[in-house]
Amino acid sequence: MxxxxxxxxxxxxxxxxxxxAWQAEQAARSGVLKGLLNDAAANPELLRQAIxxxxxxxxxxxxxxxxxxxxxxxxxxxxxPQSYTLVAADGSQIVxxxxxxxxxGVVNVGLIKAxxxxxxxxxxxxxxxxxxxxxxxxxxxxxxGEDEVALxxxxxxxxxxxxxxxxxxxEPIITLTDGPLDVFYRSTxxxxxGQEVQREVFEIDQDLRRRGVVTAGYIDKPGSAMLSxxxxxxxxxxxxxxxxxxxxxxxxxxxxxxxxxLRQPGERSAIFEAITRSARKPANSLPVAFFYLNVSNDENxxxxxxxxxxxxxxxxxxxVDTLHAVIYKEAQVLDSHPYxxxxxxxxxxxxxxxxxxxxxxxxxxxxxxxEIRAHQQRSNKxxxxxxx
Amino acid sequence: MSDSSRSIPIGKLLRAxxxxxxxxxxxxxxxxxxxxxxxxxxxxxxxxxxxxxxNISINDDGLVRQLVSGVSIPGEYTADNxxxxxxxxxxxxxxxxxxxxGEIHHQLPPRPPxxxxxxxxxxxxxVARFTGHGYSYLRHILRLTDQPVEELLVxxxxxxxxxxxxxxxxxxxxxxxxxxxVLLRDDYPRLTQVLDALSELE
Numbered sequence: 001m002x003x004x005x006x007x008x009x010x011x012x013x014x015x016x017x018x019x020x021a022w023q024a025e026q027a028a029r030s031g032v033l034k035g036l037l038n039d040a041a042a043n044p045e046l047l048r049q050a051i052x053x054x055x056x057x058x059x060x061x062x063x064x065x066x067x068x069x070x071x072x073x074x075x076x077x078x079x080x081p082q083s084y085t086l087v088a089a090d091g092s093q094i095v096x097x098x099x100x101x102x103x104x105g106v107v108n109v110g111l112i113k114a115x116x117x118x119x120x121x122x123x124x125x126x127x128x129x130x131x132x133x134x135x136x137x138x139x140x141x142x143x144x145g146e147d148e149v150a151l152x153x154x155x156x157x158x159x160x161x162x163x164x165x166x167x168x169x170x171e172p173i174i175t176l177t178d179g180p181l182d183v184f185y186r187s188t189x190x191x192x193x194g195q196e197v198q199r200e201v202f203e204i205d206q207d208l209r210r211r212g213v214v215t216a217g218y219i220d221k222p223g224s225a226m227l228s229x230x231x232x233x234x235x236x237x238x239x240x241x242x243x244x245x246x247x248x249x250x251x252x253x254x255x256x257x258x259x260x261x262l263r264q265p266g267e268r269s270a271i272f273e274a275i276t277r278s279a280r281k282p283a284n285s286l287p288v289a290f291f292y293l294n295v296s297n298d299e300n301x302x303x304x305x306x307x308x309x310x311x312x313x314x315x316x317x318x319x320v321d322t323l324h325a326v327i328y329k330e331a332q333v334l335d336s337h338p339y340x341x342x343x344x345x346x347x348x349x350x351x352x353x354x355x356x357x358x359x360x361x362x363x364x365x366x367x368x369x370x371e372i373r374a375h376q377q378r379s380n381k382x383x384x385x386x387x388x
Numbered sequence: 389m390s391d392s393s394r395s396i397p398i399g400k401l402l403r404a405x406x407x408x409x410x411x412x413x414x415x416x417x418x419x420x421x422x423x424x425x426x427x428x429x430x431x432x433x434x435x436x437x438x439x440x441x442x443n444i445s446i447n448d449d450g451l452v453r454q455l456v457s458g459v460s461i462p463g464e465y466t467a468d469n470x471x472x473x474x475x476x477x478x479x480x481x482x483x484x485x486x487x488x489x490g491e492i493h494h495q496l497p498p499r500p501p502x503x504x505x506x507x508x509x510x511x512x513x514x515v516a517r518f519t520g521h522g523y524s525y526l527r528h529i530l531r532l533t534d535q536p537v538e539e540l541l542v543x544x545x546x547x548x549x550x551x552x553x554x555x556x557x558x559x560x561x562x563x564x565x566x567x568x569x570v571l572l573r574d575d576y577p578r579l580t581q582v583l584d585a586l587s588e589l590e
Contacts, residue, residue, distance in 0.1 A: 114468070122472065
């Protein structure tokens with residue numbers, strides 16, 4: 001049975017009206033926030049005090065903190081190095097499902113490493129890990145969910161990147177993954193597993209830092225409101241109110257605040273530190289900084305992405321410029337839909353299709369004792385879904 | 389069956405019927421096959437199916453189309469698309485005969501090659517052996533309707549003539565032209581086109 005389009009048609013007018021109202025609300029909010037941004041730029045000391053107090057007082061916090069650059073900074077595209085190494089990794093996964101005949105999980109990571117300036121085709125690699133049974137079960141014996149498998153995938157991405165970086169690689173070396181750099185954002189995971197992964201990721205990051213490798217996370221069409229929360233804190237401080245970063249009236253994606261500032265293709269914003277406070281966040285997590293980058297090549301259509309990198313990168317002269325230039329150039333390879341080419345390729349290498357998941361299940365079943373296998377049945381619901 | 393160890397593997401069978409087949413190869417393997425070359429697919433039942441390359445096509449996909457519109461693509465990414473991505477080059481082959489138990493036949497084979505059978509480029513000995521067995525295979529080429537027959541004849545006869553000349557058979561090419569004239573005697577416009585194309589070889 002297809003969708004009941006008649007019912008959609010009946011509701012679409014109301015939806016359009018709601019959407020228009022929401023857009024108007026967003027535009028008004030954007031105006032307020034831009035005003036606040038200018039005020040905060042004019043009073044950086046008050047902004048700094050507000051954030052430092054919030055860091056002391058609030059246990060749950062996720063906001064932007066200015067670094068040494070003025071918050072209205074818009075920096076044009078620097079010169080791209082003649083040669084460099086860019087490594088991208090992306091993962092895909094099979095989440096264990098009780099509806100399958102066999103409960104299993106797989107993490108599949110695609111890696112591509114290009115030595116720009118060498119003229120050679122990039123190296124490609126795919127690593128597929130069948131998760132052990134104790135990895136796919138929680139302490140209570142239930143199957144782990146989507147978020148926990150994704151955490152294992154994030155860790156696998158970092159591990160393969162660490163392995164891929166070699167002494168003879170053209171410098172500077174930049175690595176790229178999709179999404180925030182700090183895996184802590186998967187904070188819904190219960191128990192110690194999340195913290196263990198966080199610890200491992202931290203160790204990998206430390207190792208890469210020692211080797212001078214710049215790790216970066218690319219967030220396309222970012223939705224986070226880290227600047228809004230920063231400005232909400234600033235407003236509270238200015239008005240003498242108790243500090244609170246979650247103000248629904250001021251909640252707006254950062255890219256709507258910055259897109260008029262970053263009008264020119266290739267411009268980046270000021271560098272901000274990502275401040276994360278949570279009772280469950282481990283102490284040894286990676287301090288992360290970020291900037292927004294207009295990856296568009298048309299000044300009438302800005303397209304903002306967020307680029308996260310370790311805070312230490314912002315303290316080394318020239319590294320931010322290199323990252324800025326390389327990522328913009330990389331996104332221009334797919335210029336009408338700017339997105340880092342190698343990141344797309346790593347996704348293409350990693351993606352696991354349903355037919356491949358089924359094939360893995362058949363492979364695993366073939367190794368299981370027929371007596372046991374006879375009792376491992378796919379759920380009837382899943383079987384019947386497969387008929388349609 | 390031919391000695392495959394001396395031949396150059398150029399791809400594997402994608403699809404086939406009795407009169408034609410298509411093989412896929414990677415761009416790295418594309419340096420050897422050329423339009424009009426004599427090729428062979430060796431079947432498991434010891435039959436060799438012979439054919440001429442009638443077309444080589446390069447496939448695309450959404451990413452390639454996106455890249456085509458790009459202003460600046462580093463050479464490394466062009467190489468990535470050519471050598472790393474799974475887009476086979478398709479080699480289309482017209483079947484012109486087969487060999488079994490050491491004998492060459494210029495009829496269509498009893499059965500086509502199977503998918504993933506390996507395709508080899510024939511060396512000079514094989515070209516000499518296949519073309520030294522008469523000219524009746526030329527009728528398969530003349531049956532083509534949607535291919536540049538004249539160009540295919542020029543490419544093939546040029547290769548075969550070179551091989552036969554080197555073996556001391558300078559009359560081979562002239563006899564092949566005579567055979568074409570006989571086969572096309574009732575189709576004067578086409579005969580004219582073929583002879584005009586073959587004049588390139590004079």
